[in-house]
Amino acid sequence: MxxxxxxxxxxxxxxxxxxxxxxxxxxxxxxxxxxxxxxxxxxxxxxxxxxxxxxxxxxxxxxxxxxxxxxxxxxxxxxxxxxxxxxxxxxxxxxxxxxxxxxxxxxxxxxxxxxxxxxxxxxxxxxxxxxxxxxxxxxxxxxxxxxxxxxxxxxxxxxxxxxxxxxxSLERISEAERLRELSHITETLTYELQKAQIKAEEESRNARMAINMAEFYRRQMEEAHERVEKLAKQFYDLREEFERLLSSYREKIAQLETQTELSERAKAIARSSLDTLQDFAQRIRVAGESLKAVMEATEVKLPGPKEGG
Structure with missing residues (x-):
């Protein structure tokens, strides 16, 4: 049925x-x-x-x-x-x-x-x-x-x-087996060749991706270096300006110390202000050392001294 x-x-x-x-x-x-x-x-x-x-x-x-x-x-x-x-x-x-x-x-x-x-x-x-x-x-x-x-x-x-x-035909069994074996070897080699080609293409794609990623991170690092260099320049410019102001303030305080007509209270206030500025200057120096360490670790060039400074 x-x-x-x-x-x-x-x-x-x-x-x-x-x-x-x-x-x-x-x-x-x-x-x-x-x-x-x-x-x-x-x-x-x-x-x-x-x-x-x-x-x-x-x-x-x-x-x-x-x-x-x-x-x-x-x-x-x-x-x-x-x-x-x-x-x-x-x-x-x-x-x-x-x-x-x-x-x-x-x-x-x-x-x-x-x-x-x-x-x-x-x-x-x-x-x-x-x-x-x-x-x-x-x-x-x-x-x-x-x-x-x-x-x-x-x-x-x-x-x-x-x-x-x-x-x-029984007498052809061995010959047929040999032909099948050769056919199987050919198919296996063809398959392995195709696998190798696929693997090579995959590795090539991965290599291209790695190169693209490396190029992307390289550009990111370059941009980061430029930003750090710009910030470092601004920081050192401000620090130098502050150092000049602090030096000028010290000179004025020293001049006030020699003036007898100023009261002791006014002199104490001036000395306290100077101490505050000196403490702030020390904190700026510490921050500058930290910035210097970061720049050296990231291979960012330190800004050179100003001409005439």
Whole structure:
């Protein structure tokens, strides 16, 4: 029963349902089928197995090759290039008002029908089909090495079996194993090369990012240096001006000390003011030493003495 249902569904797909090859695209019932280069539309979605390499993928396209040669076929022969991938069909019911239902039912997964196929037999319910497809590679094999092409094309077999390396002959087992080993080594080296290229590109991007960040911080440091230099210049200018005022004030206090007509109270007030100014001058010197240490740590140049100062 299941085999009959699968056969009927595949026949229905091939006759009434065109297949879109794009991923995540709706299948338009009015659109023409895809243009295969060979008349093998019934192979679409069929799993392909090789006797030596095992499962290869699903058939999503075929192409005839008229002058194929390899280690076994020295004279040109006919072959097929199978385009492989992963293909799954999903159905969404069309509601009575023409709207599309929210539920998505997996109808055909990896070339095999699911129990949801029975929904197609519901009277009065139409479905809109969507395909999810990913291309995974290609597989070329001589037509004579496809063991059940006619059965699959006729819908009598659910999977395509090939014997590309002729493992059916026992004396060729070791040779076929060696070919598979070499093929595996080639695939591994190709994969490692791709990984190395991706890693190199990633490291190159990281290096560019590091250079950009370093340049950004360099500009920030230059701007900070300029601001510190400007502040330091202003600080030292103010300190020098204050030192001159303090020196002038000391001279005036000394002159007041010699004047006998001033009261002792006035002299005491002047001396107290001088002490306050000297204490403030000491605090300015301490701040100047701290600023000097910061400038030396950040490699900011100390402002030079003024000319004539």
């Amino acid at each position: 299941a085999q009959d249902l699968l056969t009927e569904f595949k026949k229905w797909l091939s006759e009434k349902l065109p297949v879109r090859l794009d991923s995540h695209r709706r299948v338009d019932l009015m659109q023409a089928p895809p243009a295969f280069t060979a008349g093998l539309e019934s192979l679409y979605g069929i799993p392909l197995f090789d006797l030596l390499e095992g499962y290869k993928g699903q058939v999503v396209g075929v192409e005839w090759l008229g002058n194929y040669t390899d280690y076994h076929y020295k004279m040109p022969t006919t072959a097929i290039r199978f385009k492989l991938g992963i293909s799954m069909f999903f159905g969404r019911a069309r509601l009575r008002r023409g709207e599309i239902g929210a539920y998505t039912y997996p109808m055909v997964v990896l070339g095999l029908a699911t129990p949801y196929v029975d929904l197609l037999k519901m009277p009065g319910v139409d479905f809109v089909f969507e395909e999810y497809r990913i291309d995974t590679g290609e597989f070329v094999v001589a037509v004579d090495d496809i063991l059940n092409l006619n059965q699959v094309a006729a819908g009598d077999a659910a999977a395509l079996i090939t014997d590309k390396y002729h493992v059916r």
